[in-house]
Amino acid sequence: MQQPEFLRKRSIESNEMPEPSPVKAPKNVVHPVTDNTDEELGEERRSSRTPNSVFEIVDEARPLWKVKVEAALDGACISLFTTTVTIWALFGDDVRLLTNYDKTDGDSLFSSLTIFCLITFSLELFLASIAKEDYFLGFYFWLETVATLSLIMDIPEAFEAIMGIEETSSSEDLNGSTGGGGDDGSASQATESAELARAGRTSRAGTRAGRIVRLVRLVRILKLYKQYMNANSANPEVEEEEEEEKESRVGHKLSDLTTRRVIIGVLLMLFGLQLFDVQTYNTEETSLMVNGLELVVLTYENCNTEEPCAAFFNIMTSYIDQTTQSDGNVEIEPFWIVINGTSYNHLYGFQGGDHPELRSSEFEETSTGTSFAKFDKRKASMLQAWMNMCKTIFVCIVLGAGAMSFSRDANMLVLHPLERIFNTVKEMAENPLAKVSSKEDDEQKEEEELLETMYCGWKSKKSAVGLETNILETTFLKMCRLMALGFGDAGAEIIAENMQSAGGLDPMVPGTKMVAIFGFCDIRQFTDATEVLQEGVMEFVNSIGRVVHMETALHGGSANKNIGDAFLLVWKFPKNIMLSDVENVKNGEEKEGTAIHTAVSTVADKALASFVVITAMLKKSRRLCQYSLHAGLNKRMPGPNGTNYMVKMGYGLHVGWAIEGAIGSTYKVDASYLSPNVNMASRLEAATKQFGTPLLLSEDFVAVLSRKSRKWVRQIDRVTVKGSDHPMGLFTYDVDINALKTGDEIFTDDKYETPMKFTSSNREFENEFEEHPDILATRGATIEYISQFEEAFHFYRKGDWPSARDVLNKCEIRVTPAGERVQDGPTASLLSVLAEHNYRAPASWTGFRALTEK
Numbered sequence: 001m002q003q004p005e006f007l008r009k010r011s012i013e014s015n016e017m018p019e020p021s022p023v024k025a026p027k028n029v030v031h032p033v034t035d036n037t038d039e040e041l042g043e044e045r046r047s048s049r050t051p052n053s054v055f056e057i058v059d060e061a062r063p064l065w066k067v068k069v070e071a072a073l074d075g076a077c078i079s080l081f082t083t084t085v086t087i088w089a090l091f092g093d094d095v096r097l098l099t100n101y102d103k104t105d106g107d108s109l110f111s112s113l114t115i116f117c118l119i120t121f122s123l124e125l126f127l128a129s130i131a132k133e134d135y136f137l138g139f140y141f142w143l144e145t146v147a148t149l150s151l152i153m154d155i156p157e158a159f160e161a162i163m164g165i166e167e168t169s170s171s172e173d174l175n176g177s178t179g180g181g182g183d184d185g186s187a188s189q190a191t192e193s194a195e196l197a198r199a200g201r202t203s204r205a206g207t208r209a210g211r212i213v214r215l216v217r218l219v220r221i222l223k224l225y226k227q228y229m230n231a232n233s234a235n236p237e238v239e240e241e242e243e244e245e246k247e248s249r250v251g252h253k254l255s256d257l258t259t260r261r262v263i264i265g266v267l268l269m270l271f272g273l274q275l276f277d278v279q280t281y282n283t284e285e286t287s288l289m290v291n292g293l294e295l296v297v298l299t300y301e302n303c304n305t306e307e308p309c310a311a312f313f314n315i316m317t318s319y320i321d322q323t324t325q326s327d328g329n330v331e332i333e334p335f336w337i338v339i340n341g342t343s344y345n346h347l348y349g350f351q352g353g354d355h356p357e358l359r360s361s362e363f364e365e366t367s368t369g370t371s372f373a374k375f376d377k378r379k380a381s382m383l384q385a386w387m388n389m390c391k392t393i394f395v396c397i398v399l400g401a402g403a404m405s406f407s408r409d410a411n412m413l414v415l416h417p418l419e420r421i422f423n424t425v426k427e428m429a430e431n432p433l434a435k436v437s438s439k440e441d442d443e444q445k446e447e448e449e450l451l452e453t454m455y456c457g458w459k460s461k462k463s464a465v466g467l468e469t470n471i472l473e474t475t476f477l478k479m480c481r482l483m484a485l486g487f488g489d490a491g492a493e494i495i496a497e498n499m500q501s502a503g504g505l506d507p508m509v510p511g512t513k514m515v516a517i518f519g520f521c522d523i524r525q526f527t528d529a530t531e532v533l534q535e536g537v538m539e540f541v542n543s544i545g546r547v548v549h550m551e552t553a554l555h556g557g558s559a560n561k562n563i564g565d566a567f568l569l570v571w572k573f574p575k576n577i578m579l580s581d582v583e584n585v586k587n588g589e590e591k592e593g594t595a596i597h598t599a600v601s602t603v604a605d606k607a608l609a610s611f612v613v614i615t616a617m618l619k620k621s622r623r624l625c626q627y628s629l630h631a632g633l634n635k636r637m638p639g640p641n642g643t644n645y646m647v648k649m650g651y652g653l654h655v656g657w658a659i660e661g662a663i664g665s666t667y668k669v670d671a672s673y674l675s676p677n678v679n680m681a682s683r684l685e686a687a688t689k690q691f692g693t694p695l696l697l698s699e700d701f702v703a704v705l706s707r708k709s710r711k712w713v714r715q716i717d718r719v720t721v722k723g724s725d726h727p728m729g730l731f732t733y734d735v736d737i738n739a740l741k742t743g744d745e746i747f748t749d750d751k752y753e754t755p756m757k758f759t760s761s762n763r764e765f766e767n768e769f770e771e772h773p774d775i776l777a778t779r780g781a782t783i784e785y786i787s788q789f790e791e792a793f794h795f796y797r798k799g800d801w802p803s804a805r806d807v808l809n810k811c812e813i814r815v816t817p818a819g820e821r822v823q824d825g826p827t828a829s830l831l832s833v834l835a836e837h838n839y840r841a842p843a844s845w846t847g848f849r850a851l852t853e854k
Contacts, residue, residue, distance in 0.1 A: 062133070069131035073124065082124060089117045093154040114154045121148040139260055257413075261405045268398050273391060292319040297371045300339055320348060323375060332364065336374040417469040421476050511661030511674070515579040517607045517653065517701065518673070519557070519569040520681040521548060521614070524648040525637050526565035532632040541565070543624055544647065547617045554761040555610035556603065560672055568681075570673065571607045574599055579657050586655075586703040601706035604655065608709060609768045609775060611651045611695060612735060613761055616774035618647050619737050652684025654698040676724075683721055684730075687851065691716060691732070692825020699729030709769045712779070714786045715793055716826035718848040727848035732826055734780030739818040779817050789827070797848075799841035801834050808834075 072078060096110040125144055129136040152158050296316045303309035320334055335350050337343070344350075364375040523529070523544060530537045545567065549559045552569045561568035573582065577599055584590040585600045592601075618624055627633055628644035637645050656677030662669045684696040693716070702713055717730045765771045792807035808831050814824040833849065 066131045069127055073127060073131065082120070085117050085120050088113065089121070089151060089154075092117070111155050111157065114151055118148065118151040121151070143263065265398060269395075272394055272398065275394075292322060293366055293371060293373055294368050295319070297339060297368055316344070323373075332380055333376040334373055335376050336372075338373075339371045341370045414469055417473045421473055424477060424480055509662060511659040513579075513657060514660050515573060515577070515582050515655075515657050516673075517557075517571040517573075517604060517655045518658070518678050518681040519552075519571070519607060519611060519651065519653050520685040521567050521569070521611070521649050521651045522685050523565040524650060528636050529633065532630070532636050540627065543621070544618065544649070547621060547624075548614055551610045551614045551617060551759070551761055554759070555606040555613075557607060557610060561670075566682075566685075568672075568678070569610075571603050573603055582655065582704060586700055588703075592707065600704050604701065604704045605706050605709045605768065607653055607701075608697070608705065608713075608733060609772065610761075611653065612733060612778060613759070613772065613774050615649070615651075615694060615735050615737055616740055616778045617759065618649065619740050620774075649694065650685045650688035651695045652681045652686075652688065652698075653696075653701050654681040654684060655701045655704055656680070680721070687730070690852075691730070691829045692823075693732045694735060695733050697731040697733065699731065702729070702731045708767055711783065712769060712781075712786070714781070714789050714826075716789075717830065718797065719851040720848060721851050734814070734816075735778050736780035736816045736818065736820065736822065737778055738820055738822075739777055739816070740774075780822070781814060782817055785811065785814055792827075792830075796830060796834075799845045799847075801837070801839050801841045805831065805834055805839050 092110060092113060121144070125141075125148060129141065135141055296312070296319050299315040300312045303312055316337075316339070320337075323332060323334060334348070336345060336353065337348070337350060364377050366373055366375075523541070529540060533540055541564070545559075545562060548567050548569070552559060555571075557569050557571040559567060560570050577596065581590065581596045582600055585597050590597045590600075624647050628639075628646055630645065633645040639646055654677055656675065658673040658675030658678055660673055661671070663672050663674070664670050680698060684698060688694055688696050697713060699715075699718075702710060702715075705713070713731045713733050715729050715731050718727050719730060720727050760773050769775055788807065789811045792804050792811055795801070795804035795807060808827050811824060811827045812831070814822050814827075816822060
């Protein structure tokens with residue numbers, strides 16, 4: 001027996017309610033390379049298994065050669081070699097300066113070793129970039145690139161070429177020129193002195209920058225330490241000896257981010273503080289003032305004339321130019337110069353004399369013998385003051401940013417997920433049925449995006465989904481949602497009381513008396529469907545359940561029990577509505593239009609509307625319509641007049657009190673309702689078969705309906721049920737689904753259309769029984785027909801059964817608003833009762849009869 005295609009596929013369509021999207025398994029663990037693999041280098045290394053749960057993290061496939069290169073780089077031999085090279089790179093240049101080797105003999109050896117280190121680091125950088133995941137253009141890539149390039153500064157020839165330093169005259173040549181005493185020699189000496197000063201300043205600046213940049217190489221020490229720790233954690237012998245737990249992913253992430261923050265903070269302090277030092281911009285040192293003054297005095301004494309010679313004035317002019325730093329740097333202006341007791345202030349426009357307005361830090365004095373020079377350092381002092389303020393602000397910013405950065409990492413990785421979990425627990429304790437707030441989901445998504453974003457704007461390939469805190473939070477939210485689904489509305493008190501309690505778990509909380517509308521619906525011919533569908537019956541029931549639960553929820557109700565082929569549904573009244581209020585509305589003591597009457601009748605109207613719409617939706621569902629093509633179902637349960645099988649259900653509605661609470665033991669608990677009123681809803685549904693109508697309503701339920709909906713229901717009998725002597729009126733709402741189109745006719749293009757997309761129940765209606773499209777389309781009786789049947793029922797209750805028979809014969813064929821003629825089930829039921837007594841009321845007739853079935 002061939003089944004339709006949709007039944008051969010387990011995932012034919014989720015057409016009833018949108019299913020929550022599953023959590024995607026993270027992909028973050030690289031499996032170790034096995035020895036028995038026969039893949040060649042360059043083949044894709046595929047994982048032979050998929051993750052079995054969200055806690056098992058499997059990485060994406062990687063080329064085998066990349067795995068081998070990464071393993072070699074992290075191996076013991078290469079790690080030991082790179083450690084040795086790194087130590088030499090850190091201390092090699094200082095060792096060169098500590099040795100007594102001559103420059104021409106020793107520097108070439110040290111340069112060769114430095115070049116070897118440069119080549120080694122470059123090769124390692126290249127291999128790591130192509131083999132390691134998330135390394136190229138990442139944080140450590142840029143740091144190691146800078147550390148590698150800094151080795152160039154340790155090569156003397158490269159350093160001098162970069163800084164523009166050339167060979168200058170020796171000290172002997174300089175002394176020879178000075179000794180000549182000629183004007184030309186003195187001029188040459190002044191020029192060479194200036195060049196030497198500039199070269200010295202450039203060399204000192206370059207050396208200072210080189211020392212700072214060289215500190216970046218310390219990052220390599222951190223990398224080697226990480227490799228050592230990873231090697232230990234991967235060594236099974238070490239694990240057995242130390243018996244330490246493997247570092248969690250969130251711990252690894254947090255430690256890695258903390259390391260990065262520390263590196264950035266230290267480097268910012270090292271480089272940033274240099275920017276706020278005047279010496280960075282004013283490369284002239286105090287030694288130039290002292291040595292330059294001594295050179296001026298020496299030149300003066302070497303003049304062969306009694307008066308100062310031209311060479312003296314050239315040297316002194318050069319000295320003043322150098323000390324005032326006329327090359328654009330911060331000026332230190334001379335204001336008093338005396339050589340061998342003679343003042344030369346008038347030649348250069350200096351004021352001379354003491355300046356009491358200057359602070360001790362705002363002037364500089366240098367002297368030799370009877371010669372001295374004083375310099376105004378106010379501009380430099382003011383600049384340094386500005387620099388100090390900026391330095392203070394910079395340090396505050398770095399410290400503040402560092403503190404916030406550290407706290408942000410801890411918050412995102414640990415604290416915020418825990419806070420969201422706590423808020424979820426608190427929310428469920430206060431309102432267990434409240435949907436877990438989407439705000440937490442949005443915050444979680446934003447933080448995952450932040451965690452995926454690395455420095456320099458690059459995103460990591462590895463998702464934050466694999467973090468333990470994320471898995472814990474996601475799993476906990478699932479548990480909360482499943483718990484709310486499992487316990488339902490009736491179990492809200494159990495969840496709330498146990499979550500708010502500081503003691504142990506106690507599922508057996510006392511019950512609570514409440515008032516509600518109870519609905520019971522049952523799938524017709526379910527036993528036959530089970531025998532035909534076998535394993536497919538679960539999908540069949542769930543397809544119906546999705547429609548029933550969705551419409552119930554859209555009409556303010558909640559599902560309580562799924563009993564195989566039946567569903568117990570509950571519509572609770574607002575918390576301010578008491579049992580006495582419902583009784584007053586039912587007895588007519590509460591006037592229509594009051595707040596209480598409106599609140600009660602609104603809930604009742606929605607309960608009735610939901611059952612009417614469910615009947616329509618069962619026919620409109622494309623998924624359920626496909627079962628009409630099932631050969632086994634059509635053979636076992638054909639429709640009327642040889643038509644195909646169609647899903648049918650019976651419904652019962654009643655209102656009353658019940659005890660809401662836990663039923664069971666500490667081994668198994670069900671949250672449900674205990675009351676004769678709950679059983680009454682079930683009995684009403686069972687009686688629908690006897691009365692030939694899909695929907696039966698109790699007299700109490702009809703009494704709380706609003707007037708606008710009550711006019712569409714009709715009383716079809718008055719009976720006493722088993723176990724009760726109190727007569728109860730039975731009512732029905734006529735439904736005609738033949739006027740509706742089937743799902744195949746509605747959804748010709750989209751096989752997987754979902755009810756949430758085509759139901760009209762999610763709209764707001766002022767009067768649903770006059771506006772809802774499905775209710776209007778399925779209306780099975782006119783007002784005239786209902787009035788005619790009420791006339792017949794009036795004769796029936798009075799005991800005038802002949803008159804009742806005459807009117808009922810006219811009602812036997814019901815004409816729907818759509819003009820369709822159908823056999824009326826309740827009329828046929830009453831006629832059969834009348835016929836049993838030969839259309840004469842028994843002498844004991846009091847207007848009701850005993851219901852022969854439950």
